[in-house]
Amino acid sequence: MIDSIENKLGLSYELQSDLGAVNTARExxxxxxxxxxxxxxxxxxxxxxxxxxxxxxxxxxxxxxxxxxxxxxxxxxxxxxxxxxxxxxxxxxxxxxxxxxxxxxxxxxxxxxxxxxxxxxxxxxxxxxxxxxxxxxxxxxxxxxxxxxxxxxxxxxxxxxxxxxxxxxxxxxxxxxxxxxxxxxxxxxxxxxxxxxxxxxCKRQVDRLIKCADIFLLNEVEGLKTVSAMGFDRAVFLGSGPLRGAACESQLKLQELTGGQVICKFDSYLGVRHGPKVVIDNKTLVVFIFSNDRHARNYEVDLVKSVNASGSGLYLVGIGEDSSSDLDLDLYVSLSSDGEVVLEDDFLAIVSVLPAQVMGFYKAIELGLLPDSPSVDGVISRVVKGVNIYPFEI
Structure with missing residues (x-):
């Protein structure tokens, strides 16, 4: 397992240990x-x-x-x-x-x-x-x-x-x-x-899911490592349908792993147009998680074009199962190598959060934090503490 972790993330086990990153890398x-x-x-x-x-x-x-x-x-x-x-x-x-x-x-x-x-x-x-x-x-x-x-x-x-x-x-x-x-x-x-x-x-979906994750870890980590070294201080993740939840988890992951030094937001492609789009400035990383639903994809493509037309965002990253994109993006993270679109969107949501995990991992290191425990002041912990539960009177 140690060898495979070194190969996938490009850091020796000894270096991971020095950086307080062994558990996060393995997981x-x-x-x-x-x-x-x-x-x-x-x-x-x-x-x-x-x-x-x-x-x-x-x-x-x-x-x-x-x-x-x-x-x-x-x-x-x-x-x-x-x-x-x-x-x-x-x-x-x-x-x-x-x-x-x-x-x-x-x-x-x-x-x-x-x-x-x-x-x-x-x-x-x-x-x-x-x-x-x-x-x-x-x-x-x-x-x-x-x-x-x-x-x-x-x-x-x-x-x-x-x-x-x-x-x-x-x-x-x-x-x-x-x-x-x-x-x-x-x-x-x-x-x-x-x-x-x-x-x-479901076996076909699960097998495809595993294959997509293997391809991602083999081909896409280095590009996201480069993205993590950029000088963004906020990030916006977008997703439709089940992938809106994947965007929500992605923004929390990047925010947690950077100890709150990168402020993150999530929304749907249509929802972000109604006010939240204003947070996208020239220090914002914008991440588009693309649906496999053809109808939803129409709205997603329109939003990418809108962001490009406005000149907003420091860097635009797309994530999708298909192996190529003709959209004007700075980086397209492909989850497949065969060009096929197989995963149902709830299955796709599973693998779509991996890019945020990887970016959070490398961004934490770049900020001098320990990925395994990035909350320097202990504001957040593995299991929440200090919550009192009060009796509810019927």
């Missing part, structure tokens, strides 16, 4: 391997997961909430619409940080609820509190927990309820501050769970 580079393990695990548990979901899906009025804190919450943002379309049940994505403060706005006394909780450590106080709130406020609750940590408090609490817990491979329990392989593996799990009845058909 970025291992993603194709842990996705393969994740698919295999869900395949092995297909019958058990299906039986659990069958009980919940039997209720016509079932309400599904996808939840998590911070990065884990973005999984629901990416998944909610496709989850609803595939499962055929009303599905929403709400962060635990919202559910805890205003539970009465999300949970009803007559609700039958499937609460799908995503958590790297399972020790965030909000994640645990939401399980108890749902139980106390809803008529009937099913808990599906997707976590990277078997020893988390969320697991202990959920196992006392009507629940099923998916433990992801141990390697996904990232040790670095910024979530990388944990995020993408939990997102993949959510996609596979939504398609649990046709899991074998």
């Amino acid at each position: 970025i580079c291992q993603q194709p391997d842990v996705w393969r393990l994740t698919y295999q695990k869900i395949l092995e548990e297909k019958v058990l997961i299906s039986e659990f979901l069958k009980d919940a899906y039997a209720f016509d009025d079932l309400k599904i909430i996808l939840t998590g804190a911070g990065t884990s919450a973005y999984i629901g943002d990416i998944l909610s619409q496709s989850f609803q379309q595939i499962v055929g049940k009303n599905t929403w994505a709400f962060a635990t940080t919202d559910l805890v403060t205003h539970p009465q706005q999300y949970f009803g006394a007559e609700d039958t609820l499937l609460l799908v909780s995503f958590a790297r450590s399972g020790n965030s106080p909000e994640s645990v509190a939401v399980v108890e709130l749902a139980e106390s406020l809803c008529r009937r609750v099913y808990h599906l927990v997707v976590t990277c940590n078997e020893g988390g408090e969320l697991v202990r609490v959920a196992q006392e309820k009507k629940s099923y817990v998916v433990f992801l491979p141990e390697e996904t329990n990232d040790k670095a501050l910024a979530m990388t392989s944990s995020f993408t593996s939990m997102l993949l799990t959510g996609i596979l769970v939504s398609r649990i009845d046709r899991l074998e058909d």
Whole structure:
């Protein structure tokens, strides 16, 4: 594994160690391997997961909430619409940080609820509190927990309820501050769970996903390393549909890994036109994550042309599965080498966050930060601290 990490990121293990970057480097580079393990695990548990979901899906009025804190919450943002379309049940994505403060706005006394909780450590106080709130406020609750940590408090609490817990491979329990392989593996799990009845058909998508990540790590890292050395102090990430959630995760990753020295924003291609576009100046990195949906792509191409016409942005980067782009961009990050467009957009969202992970990794080093722990003053930590949970009075 050490050799492969050195080859993919171009830094010796000794140098990574000196730079405080060993964990982040490993966790970025291992993603194709842990996705393969994740698919295999869900395949092995297909019958058990299906039986659990069958009980919940039997209720016509079932309400599904996808939840998590911070990065884990973005999984629901990416998944909610496709989850609803595939499962055929009303599905929403709400962060635990919202559910805890205003539970009465999300949970009803007559609700039958499937609460799908995503958590790297399972020790965030909000994640645990939401399980108890749902139980106390809803008529009937099913808990599906997707976590990277078997020893988390969320697991202990959920196992006392009507629940099923998916433990992801141990390697996904990232040790670095910024979530990388944990995020993408939990997102993949959510996609596979939504398609649990046709899991074998997902194999082609998963294989393609892994191939795209391998191609990216082989061909595109050096270009992004060069981008990271540029003098930008803000970045804007854009995406449509499920890729808007990928843009959200990308902006957080770059901002986290640079300890807030690079201020980041995200939006949809149409949304950014309605005011937020004003933040793009000559020190702004602009990153376009391109959809494989032909209809959506029309709007994305128009926005690229608009940004170019205005002369905004220090540097324009595009990310797409296709192998070439005729758009006027400074750098196009191709996720394939065959020119084909295969991935559905929720699968594409998984691999589309890798460029931000790599840019954040190198930008942290360029700024003199330790990628494994870039928050010099401890403002952010691997597991949030200092959150008091207060009783909710019905």
